[in-house]
Amino acid sequence: PGKVTVRIFSQPERIMTMAVSDLLKKMGRSVFSMESDRTVDDAINALTANKVSALSVTENTRPVGIFAERDVLRTYLRDKARSFADVRLGDAMTATLITAKPDDKIDTAMNVMLKAGIGHLPVIENDKVIGMLTASDLVEYRLTSLDDEMHHLKEYIADLHDAGLD
Numbered sequence: 001p002g003k004v005t006v007r008i009f010s011q012p013e014r015i016m017t018m019a020v021s022d023l024l025k026k027m028g029r030s031v032f033s034m035e036s037d038r039t040v041d042d043a044i045n046a047l048t049a050n051k052v053s054a055l056s057v058t059e060n061t062r063p064v065g066i067f068a069e070r071d072v073l074r075t076y077l078r079d080k081a082r083s084f085a086d087v088r089l090g091d092a093m094t095a096t097l098i099t100a101k102p103d104d105k106i107d108t109a110m111n112v113m114l115k116a117g118i119g120h121l122p123v124i125e126n127d128k129v130i131g132m133l134t135a136s137d138l139v140e141y142r143l144t145s146l147d148d149e150m151h152h153l154k155e156y157i158a159d160l161h162d163a164g165l166d
Helices: 010-016 020-027 040-050 069-078 106-116 135-165
Strands: 033-035 054-059 062-068 120-125 128-134
Touching: 020 106, 020 120, 020 128, 020 135, 033 040, 040 054, 040 062, 040 069, 054 128, 062 069, 062 120, 062 128, 106 120, 106 135, 128 135
Parallel strands: 033 054
Antiparallel strands: 054 062, 120 128
């Protein structure tokens, strides 16, 4: 009877296996870093000036930690009597550095962030931070990929329906 058109879903499959480096290219965002001997006051000023929520903390350009908005609060609660200008960034940063590699898959990066309870994931290549993924970036990616997948499935169902009417 009717001719059935079978569509290969390369787009959703590609999205599910998209590498972190591909998302970084799409975002085109700069990475901000600061040496650990600078102050928390310097870091807060950099976060505000660059409209970012985290920066990479380095020693001799090598990443050694991350300083995010939640670190500002922790530092305040721990050192209420001290001015942020008197607190060394290396003493206030999160020193446990959970990272991704450029060839890691987006879904893997998302799972790492969820399991570790972190909002920022530095992407490291050759001992340098080449990007910083945020939880918002990954949620936006996932919503877009689900929308794309739903669109392709609707087309597939329509094709099956049309084929049945021929």
